[in-house]
Amino acid sequence: MKRVIVGLSGGVDSSVAAYVLKEQGYEVIGLFMKNWHDDSVTISDECPWLDDSNDAMLVAEKLGIPFQTVDLSEQYKERIVDYMFKEYEKGRTPNPDVLCNREIKFDVFMKIAMDLGADYVATGHYCRKGIITKKGKDIYQLLAGKDTNKDQSYFLCQLSQEQLSKTLFPIGELTKPEVRHIASKIGLVTADKKDSQGLCFIGKVRLPEFLQQQLKPKEGVIVEIPESYSKYHQLSPQFDNKEDELAYLSRKIKYSVSDGKVVGKHQGAHYFTKGQRKGLAVGGTVEPLFVIDTDVDENVIYTGQGKSHPGLYKKVLFVTNDELHWIREDLKLNVSESMEVLARIRYRQPLEKATLYKVDSGMYVVFQNPQSAITEGQFVAWYLDDELVGSGVIS
Structure with a gap:
């Protein structure tokens, strides 16, 4: 026994x-x-x-x-x-x-x-x-x-x-x-x-x-970024190689307070997370506000109206080498190799078609469809059929 x-x-x-x-x-x-x-x-x-x-x-x-x-x-x-x-x-x-x-x-x-x-x-x-x-x-x-x-x-x-x-x-x-x-x-x-x-x-x-208990409350402002914000409507530059293109597509848009209007106050940017809707306590908007980004250094929360706001969506994310993990070590990718997978960025999310691209510094995960609220610190996991073969922390 x-x-x-x-x-x-x-x-x-x-x-x-x-x-x-x-x-x-x-x-x-x-x-x-x-x-x-x-x-x-x-x-x-x-x-x-x-x-x-x-x-x-x-x-x-x-x-x-x-x-x-x-x-x-x-x-x-x-x-x-x-x-x-x-x-x-x-x-x-x-x-x-x-x-x-x-x-x-x-x-x-x-x-x-x-x-x-x-x-x-x-x-x-x-x-x-x-x-x-x-x-x-x-x-x-x-x-x-x-x-x-x-x-x-x-x-x-x-x-x-x-x-x-x-x-x-x-x-x-x-x-x-x-x-x-x-x-x-x-x-x-x-x-x-x-x-x-x-x-x-x-x-x-x-x-x-x-x-x-550890992170002290600190008052800051809530800023609403309009859908018409110029960086959402820029044309993609020309790229010399795939890696430059993926780096561009996975980049984090850097907002500043002057990009939108101040609509409220909060007690600490580090209490909020991307995609969050509850707890903002801001009324009077046509559609509910969603957190599209937080800036803990400046203590600002950036929001957008409605769950289809362009600030919520991205197709590409990056995982650094030290936060990359393969359960199936025999399937590990070498630099410049790629793999078609199914992936998810949160529990209970339906699996989505994606491609992994291995580069020197880590790995890009490129989704076929844009994903809402890709959040730094959360895990992306990838599957071959119904087998989970690897994961990483979204950087």
């Missing part, structure tokens, strides 16, 4: 993952990760970690598996929370869920599991793992979950071959309704529990309040 340690989060997905493994004949141990202590910024009646850990314990009891809690809050603060503050300060928008998987669940947690003699770690993610053999060597694939509506492969886009080799995804072949059905059939307390929407393991966090 191989030993598997399941990250029991107190939700229905990981509960059923543990059940499925037990049915398959594995020796299963449930481990709950406690990653956060500070209740001052959580909306406390929305899934505080205490309820979750109790539910996880009840599930383990019901399934007859050993259970314990591990406190990873120190590592979580160092690797996730501190990183988030740094990114927001730089005016980027990090994705804590992707990081939490790379740094906590499949690193710190995995090491603890291996020290406990585990052969594998398992989670309740909706994705699947494949194995192919190439030149006599096993290569692990990260495949989309069978339930296209719930596929969570995007959140695992930073995993390595080493991490995948020791991971199982027991519910990847199931749909969410099937998972709920199994849970209620065997009488699990989590069967009807609603999915947590919180920051990975923190529970629901009021993000502005959370950020205000």
Whole structure:
């Protein structure tokens, strides 16, 4: 019997993952990760970690598996929370869920599991793992979950071959309704529990309040840029080569306050992110205002009216070499090679046709159609059919 340690989060997905493994004949141990202590910024009646850990314990009891809690809050603060503050300060928008998987669940947690003699770690993610053999060597694939509506492969886009080799995804072949059905059939307390929407393991966090602990409020202006702004209507220059053209198309437009009109005030540009509509508190416009850019140095938020404002759209993004990651290292591109892929820049976005172009300093991702709110600090992930092969941080 191989030993598997399941990250029991107190939700229905990981509960059923543990059940499925037990049915398959594995020796299963449930481990709950406690990653956060500070209740001052959580909306406390929305899934505080205490309820979750109790539910996880009840599930383990019901399934007859050993259970314990591990406190990873120190590592979580160092690797996730501190990183988030740094990114927001730089005016980027990090994705804590992707990081939490790379740094906590499949690193710190995995090491603890291996020290406990585990052969594998398992989670309740909706994705699947494949194995192919190439030149006599096993290569692990990260495949989309069978339930296209719930596929969570995007959140695992930073995993390595080493991490995948020791991971199982027991519910990847199931749909969410099937998972709920199994849970209620065997009488699990989590069967009807609603999915947590919180920051990975923190529970629901009021993000502005959370950020205000470190990033002090500072009044600045909100500027509206009109659709008629000249830089949106410039003709493209002539380029000597593809790389110059891609650099031009992926460039960030530099706005200044005089390019538009001041329509309101805000309490800190670093609390806002591109594409954001809520929280601006500016009325009186024909269409709602969307954030098209933030300038944290000058503390200015630039906005545009309506979700089709040209300031929101771009076809090309860039990833630097040090933030480029291939799950399938055997498919890595060399300089001046390209690859046709399907890509997404956020969870739940339908996959879009794109081409990767490798250059000396990193890689361009060129979408067939313009993408709304390409946001620095978020992850772009690329697929071949339903296999996620690589990802990177949008720079």
